[in-house]
Amino acid sequence: MAVEAVDLVRTYDLGGVSVSALRGVSLTIAAGDYVAVVGPSGSGKSTLMHLLGGLDRPTSGRLVIGGRDVATLDAGELARLRNETIGFVFQSFHLLPRTSAVDNVALPLVYRGIGGRRRRELAAAMLGRVGLGHRLDHRPNQLSGGEQQRVAIARALVTDPVLLLADEPTGNLDSATGESVLTLLEELNADSGVALVLVTHDREVAGRAHRQVVMRDGAVVVPAAAEPGAETGPGSATVVPAARRRPEIVDPAPSAEPRRASGSDSGHPSGGSGGATGATGRRGVGDESPESAASAGSLGSAGSLGGAESAGSAESPGSAESPGSAESPGSAS
Numbered sequence: 001m002a003v004e005a006v007d008l009v010r011t012y013d014l015g016g017v018s019v020s021a022l023r024g025v026s027l028t029i030a031a032g033d034y035v036a037v038v039g040p041s042g043s044g045k046s047t048l049m050h051l052l053g054g055l056d057r058p059t060s061g062r063l064v065i066g067g068r069d070v071a072t073l074d075a076g077e078l079a080r081l082r083n084e085t086i087g088f089v090f091q092s093f094h095l096l097p098r099t100s101a102v103d104n105v106a107l108p109l110v111y112r113g114i115g116g117r118r119r120r121e122l123a124a125a126m127l128g129r130v131g132l133g134h135r136l137d138h139r140p141n142q143l144s145g146g147e148q149q150r151v152a153i154a155r156a157l158v159t160d161p162v163l164l165l166a167d168e169p170t171g172n173l174d175s176a177t178g179e180s181v182l183t184l185l186e187e188l189n190a191d192s193g194v195a196l197v198l199v200t201h202d203r204e205v206a207g208r209a210h211r212q213v214v215m216r217d218g219a220v221v222v223p224a225a226a227e228p229g230a231e232t233g234p235g236s237a238t239v240v241p242a243a244r245r246r247p248e249i250v251d252p253a254p255s256a257e258p259r260r261a262s263g264s265d266s267g268h269p270s271g272g273s274g275g276a277t278g279a280t281g282r283r284g285v286g287d288e289s290p291e292s293a294a295s296a297g298s299l300g301s302a303g304s305l306g307g308a309e310s311a312g313s314a315e316s317p318g319s320a321e322s323p324g325s326a327e328s329p330g331s332a333s
């Protein structure tokens with residue numbers, strides 16, 4: 001089993017105002033699963049993805065990733081678990097801008113203690129698998145949007161994760177390019193057995209998954225044994241098998257991510273969660289934007305490939321427990 005989540009609650013503290021992003025979500029992702037997460041803007045999809053990927057910690061609830069309860073892990077252990085278990089793909093790619101495709105893909109391998117030459121070999125092979133063997137040395141701005149997303153997918157997969165989390169991976173792509181990216185993700189799911197969890201606003205895309213998780217107001221909607229549109233209370237959320245889903249529950253008017261329009265492409269005010277989680281002793285991954293923790297892109301400013309995928313190195317260099325702050329890649333794993 002890739003992930004088991006029981007009654008996840010995530011509450012943000014915004015200057016004394018409490019924001020309930022998740023109100024008790026339970027969910028199991030099995031090996032090889034293909035799950036679509038759908039729901040209106042603000043319903044908690046990205047928050048859930050960040051938790052499932054170990055980029056953030058729940059305020060309460062039980063979360064087991066790759067057999068390990070995240071509550072028992074310190075920030076460094078969680079970062080390593082992420083590196084070994086999870087691949088992330090985001091709507092806005094999050095690639096290092098001045099770094100070639102092959103080096104972007106090779107970044108997460110720094111923690112595996114793999115030498116530079118071998119890292120590039122593995123990265124080049126993965127780029128070949130996503131159809132970019134001829135674009136190894138192109139930088140992101142020399143690639144099309146679909147190619148950039150394929151680089152991001154290669155980077156997510158180069159570590160051979162058991163779980164691939166994709167948060168609106170086709171949101172910035174035209175429909176034809178989005179289709180090819182989606183097909184690629186589905187092939188990887190079918191061929192490699194990597195579990196795929198995909199956030200999408202596209203009803204047709206969602207219908208291709210093995211099952212759907214329909215979110216609304218921070219909870220999972222359960223239509224099967226209830227009236228259309230009925231919701232569960234916190235704690236009783238479950239998933240919706242595709243065969244039994246009610247398409248009318250899927251948000252018919254997807255938003256254009258209004259919160260992201262103002263600049264930050266993470267959509268999550270960095271540090272907004274840090275104060276609250278820090279105060280309760282949950283430090284580390286909650287201290288910054290979850291997406292910046294997952295993305296090598298945000299670590300470009302650190303100027304060190306060794307910082308790739310670290311939860312803490314760029315923002316908190318003093319964190320001795322972050323694998324990213326260990327200058328020697330060989331010491332990790």
Ligand SMILES: Nc1ncnc2c1ncn2[C@@H]1O[C@H](COP(=O)(O)OP(=O)(O)OP(=O)(O)O)[C@@H](O)[C@H]1O
Pocket residue numbers: 012013014019020021039040041042043044045046047048255257258267268269270272273
């Ligand atoms: N860091 C944060 N601080 C405070 N509130 C937050 C933070 N991140 C998310 N929220 C709030 O939590 C709720 C869920 O946000 P989330 O990003 O998970 O929604 P979403 O379903 O992914 O929406 P979209 O479809 O627009 O991407 C929203 O009301 C949002 O404003």
Ligand SMILES: [Mg+2]
Pocket residue numbers: 045046047167
């Ligand atoms: Mg979102």
